[in-house]
Amino acid sequence: MEPRTTVEIADRNSRRRAVIVAAGAIVFVIGQVMGRTEFRDTTDTGLYLSRSIMWTVNVILLLAFLATGGGLLTRREIRELVNDEVSRLNYKTSVVAGFWVAMTTALGIYLIPGLDHLSGRQAVYVVITSSVAVASIAFSYLELRAHRDA
Amino acid sequence: MHSQLINRLREERARRNLTQAELATMVGVSRKTINTVENGVFIPSTVLALQLARALGTSVESVFQLRK
Numbered sequence: 001m002e003p004r005t006t007v008e009i010a011d012r013n014s015r016r017r018a019v020i021v022a023a024g025a026i027v028f029v030i031g032q033v034m035g036r037t038e039f040r041d042t043t044d045t046g047l048y049l050s051r052s053i054m055w056t057v058n059v060i061l062l063l064a065f066l067a068t069g070g071g072l073l074t075r076r077e078i079r080e081l082v083n084d085e086v087s088r089l090n091y092k093t094s095v096v097a098g099f100w101v102a103m104t105t106a107l108g109i110y111l112i113p114g115l116d117h118l119s120g121r122q123a124v125y126v127v128i129t130s131s132v133a134v135a136s137i138a139f140s141y142l143e144l145r146a147h148r149d150a
Numbered sequence: 151m152h153s154q155l156i157n158r159l160r161e162e163r164a165r166r167n168l169t170q171a172e173l174a175t176m177v178g179v180s181r182k183t184i185n186t187v188e189n190g191v192f193i194p195s196t197v198l199a200l201q202l203a204r205a206l207g208t209s210v211e212s213v214f215q216l217r218k
Binding site (some may be wrong): 005006007008010011014082084085087088089098143145146147148149 | 170174175179180181182183185186191192194195198202
């Protein structure tokens with residue numbers, strides 16, 4: 001059934017956003033596990049460059065979606081409903097989760113002896129990939145939970 | 151949910167035969183907000199608690215209370 005009221009449209013958009021963020025994060029993680037952008041042979045400069053660009057675009061899209069709520073194209077009143085108190089709290093919670101994953105990953109890279117051969121670029125890649133993925137998945141999980149009826 | 155908080159939003163809404171979407175429209179929030187408050191997932195701000203009580207035509211204390 002097509003939503004009619006502002007609340008119904010906001011409800012639909014909010015659910016869609018949660019699913020889109022979850023799907024985007026899963027595709028991002030799978031892409032990085034399969035592609036291992038920074039851990040492949042870099043002799044093929046073109047391939048390496050295209051993978052790096054894809055990774056950067058993915059990260060920026062996920063971060064932009066998290067930061068703006070993904071609703072810049074909708075009407076203001078709908079956007080305000082989609083990014084209500086609950087969503088703002090979910091955003092903060094997921095960003096905090098991402099922050100702690102970034103700190104833990106960075107500490108692990110710094111302290112674990114077997115990882116001291118990583119280049120700065122590789123370390124940044126691992127920290128950003130893990131923290132952005134966790135923040136995005138946490139946000140979509142919290143949003144989907146908020147929509148679930150008791 | 152906070153262990154000290156008693157939340158009667160669902161009962162108060164049902165007593166007035168309002169759906170979550172209808173109450174959300176009256177208050178100017180999303181249905182998700184009403185749902186999470188009722189489920190105890192989210193503790194509303196003071197402003198939202200006052201808005202909910204006003205929309206239901208009752209006091210905040212009749213919707214939200216602390217355990218004794």
